[in-house]
Amino acid sequence: MVAGKGGRVNWLIDFFGNPDNWSGPDGIPVRLLEHLEFSGLSLLLAMLIALPLGLWIGHTGKGALFAILSANAARALPTLGLLVLIVLLMGVGTIVPVLIPLVALAVPPILVNTYEGLRGVDPDLRDAAYGMGLRGSEVLGRVLVPVALPLILLGLRIAAIQVVSTATVAAYVGLGGLGRFIVDGLATKDFPRTIGGAVLVALLALIVQLGFALVQRVMVSPGVSQRQTIR
């Protein structure tokens, strides 16, 4: 099949313009929801693991080496390979096989950024906080976290974008998600379908990015982001 520029745009119109693609178990809404389910759940699990651990390590200074080493090890894992291995071991009865590699992907950026964020807080500030009579947990919650928040959110954003784009691998082992359009499209040489799926994933990543920018704006103190507040 030969197509010029216009051809590829036509592919998008073919895909998104086809009402069949918007309904049924293989339609865009269902696949999108599946995709959001994998990604959201993985991210939630990763946060539950990495945030407390990162806060604890950053606050106490204990276990930093362990955290960095295991984060690097986790980064080196090939997501697809891990997924295939888990499917071979567990079968595909549930979505658990997809969650494990995605969580492994999301934990390192959250953990490392949280820990680095806390560790990077000016020691004088920490000192002043203790000197005022704040207790350890108050120093963490009222001073360290608000000041380290930009980095913590950055870790979450990196994790979220990676998870959203990598969740496509679920399709390789027969599970759902937007990856199905890409995989099925390739298998049947239905290129509009493949491109359409890729565009959907990219759009989702973009929305995640914008969402985090918004969260950042709302949650981070202007004093930390040094946004001018004086009119």
Next chain:
Amino acid sequence: MIKFDRVTKRYADGTVAVDDLSLEVPTGEITVFVGPSGCGKTTSLRMINRMIDATEGQILLDGVDVKTIDPPTLRRGIGYVIQQAGLFPHRKIVDNVATVPYLLGWDRKKARDRAMELLERVGLDLKMADRYPFQLSGGQQQRVGVARALAADPPVLLMDEPFSAVDPIVRTSLQEELLRLQAELNKTIVFVTHDIDEAIKLGDRVAVLRVGGRLAQLADPPTLLARPADDFVREFLGRDRGIRRLSFVSDEGLRLRADLTVSVSADVSTVRGADESWLAVVDGENRPLGWASVKDLPETGTLADVRLAPYGTFVRGRDSLRGALDAALLSPSGSAIAVDEEGRAEGVATREALDEALGKVAGGVGA
């Protein structure tokens, strides 16, 4: 009162930062810890609020061993000011100042009202209250640091080189502000500095520490300047300690001559016969205008027609002998004009009078 009783601090690596230190910090006074870098000033200070725990000995706060008090509780009752201010960047200035009141569970409005009152007290524009720390200059941040330390009205204030990161002009104004505040508040203040001039300016008492954390001398500034305990202290005080001592000698003992001031409306003929070569000319309200040289007086007219030479004044009863001497050096006559708080001339301190007063000071050194 804070009492150090044979306090020693040995760090984990074996460094002895403070060695068998015993001293008392009297209530309501400023006690300055001064000494060269690494002599253990910060360590001594931080043992009071248990940011560091002493290895041996006791620190008693009004008779209670600080080790028996849980650190956060202890610290909420002690103001703490550090060099880099250490303001919370994510909080507005007003909330920074209200930190300890919030911790103590004051209601929000009361804590904020108190914070505003303190911002005013330390000389900050209330417009600053809603700013964030990054929007303030270093000197302003340091003022906020002082206001924050005072917020819950603690009886004790610990200050670790609080003014050393700002430029000299700002530093001087912060020092004066502190003295003014202290005159109103009468806190028990421990102030750490490595600057002996600052120590002498601020301290009711000055503890000079030598490296290894040993107390070399504890005395009030005039005594320290007049009678350093040993060569180390003498060296540390620097070369011009003689002149600096004069800052602590009252000008009360200085003899004044009232007959050397003349009104600007006086006729030259009435003063021509004066036995002094310079006369201090004053206006109708008795305020100094300058010096008239008797031998250069014109033939006729009043003193208003005479070109007057520059003069220096000192406030009688408030400035020190150093102030009087300084005023004398600003005049070609070599004499200083004494004025009252309103700036009205009270008389002239001549070279002879200054000489006599200086002689008494010098005579006191050996005593």
